Amino acid sequence: MRVVIVGASGNAGTALLRRLRTESDIDVAGVSRRLPENSTLEWHAVDIGEDGATDLLTPVFRGADAVVNLAWQIQPSHDQRVLYRTNVLGSRAVFQAALRAGVSSLVQASSVGVYSPGPKHAYVTEDWRRGGVLESSYSRHKVLVERMLDEIESDHPMLRVVRVRPGLIFQRDAGTEIGRYFAGPLLPARLLRFGWIPVIPAHPGLRMQAVHADDVAEAYLSILRSDADGAFNLAAGPVLDPRVAARAFHGVPMPVPGFALEGAAALSWWLRLQPVDRGWVRLGLKAPLMSCDRAADELGWRPRVDAVTALREVVAGLADRAHAETPPMRGDADMPGRMGGLLRGRLPGTGNPY
CATH class of the missing domain: 3.40.50.720 (NAD(P)-binding Rossmann-like Domain)
Structure with missing residues (x-):
């Protein structure tokens, strides 16, 4: 084949x-x-x-x-x-x-x-x-x-x-890439190596798979x-929500209204502080949860890694600057979304990393 x-x-x-x-x-x-x-x-x-x-x-x-x-x-x-x-x-x-x-x-x-x-x-x-x-x-x-x-x-x-x-979709080698695409250069990624996130934003719509x-x-x-x-x-499974994340990273859920989440994303994106616009927050709040019964029944597919383990793995990869050698997943410090890129005027949400 x-x-x-x-x-x-x-x-x-x-x-x-x-x-x-x-x-x-x-x-x-x-x-x-x-x-x-x-x-x-x-x-x-x-x-x-x-x-x-x-x-x-x-x-x-x-x-x-x-x-x-x-x-x-x-x-x-x-x-x-x-x-x-x-x-x-x-x-x-x-x-x-x-x-x-x-x-x-x-x-x-x-x-x-x-x-x-x-x-x-x-x-x-x-x-x-x-x-x-x-x-x-x-x-x-x-x-x-x-x-x-x-x-x-x-x-x-x-x-x-x-x-x-x-x-x-999470894996360790995608840690640096996901950090560049979704968090930006101001995230203190090295602190995540302790597996501790003190405050977890909480909203009823923040339930994702x-x-x-x-x-x-x-x-x-x-x-x-x-x-x-x-x-x-x-x-x-399980569905990733603030309570699950708080248990996984020993943090405290802090209720945040949806308009505040969207507004913070919109303003910080407009100021070129991070690469995620308001639409991503809206998608996270509104996208439904999915049944995977068809994949199980017709493909015999059952995930071997649970969602919390996958999340922990990518967070550890983000903290350790894990990456792969393919162009989109490289760990170059001067790319947009990294601090080195910011110091060179390469702002988050700009440039073509692919």
Whole structure:
């Protein structure tokens, strides 16, 4: 089986590469905008958002049994044109190239962000409304990409299309990357090595799901080896809420109203103090909890790492500046979102780290 992974150098991509390379009957190729150094894997350098990306991707995909599209940009949050160019137009280029190349399976990394606002004390299945959370550009882009897949499925019934909708994806090596993308240079990350966060913001809507990157990779492998199609939610228990976080990090929950959380994010983002805009907070407060019964029933998928362990692992990775050698996950101190970058005028939420 030949599998081409687009966006193979990111958080989920590196985990999936690790898993697939242990399978002797799977031939893997990676696609990314910038290539890792000193890798023995077959890599192709393609910026999927550029004009002509479809023409560049088509010969790469030709002969592949499956294309897995993991490519997605979260930063720079201050340049929405760049994000739309990669996330929406780039995904379209991947889909068009897969169709031209005659690939039989297309697996798309979607997200809980595709869902309309939903319950925080019940679980939605894969047929929940897919209208997204409008204040979040990340969510809007996920919705647009899934609508493209709806059209492709309708026009090409012989193509197997799978959408993978995970919660937050954590692994140790993503610690520095997640810190750059979601916290910024002012976070005293080294203090986290003690596993203590004294104050945990508390709000009824702050109930989210997470999953370890290795468990996500296992789900992708199960999908590739099956004939399943449609959507699959992926998350591990327990649900991460302020009480769970407080127990895990020996902190005290402090009630904070939603408008204060959103306002603080909006102001600090506008001042270029951190890279997360108001839309991310809104998404966290409104995204529903997901049922993962379909993945368990049809793929036999059950996470091996619980959500608290995955969270502790990525926090430890953040404290220890854990990273990987692929461009999006490197630990360079002068990148936007790191203190060295700030001292060089590279502000959070700017620049292209991919």
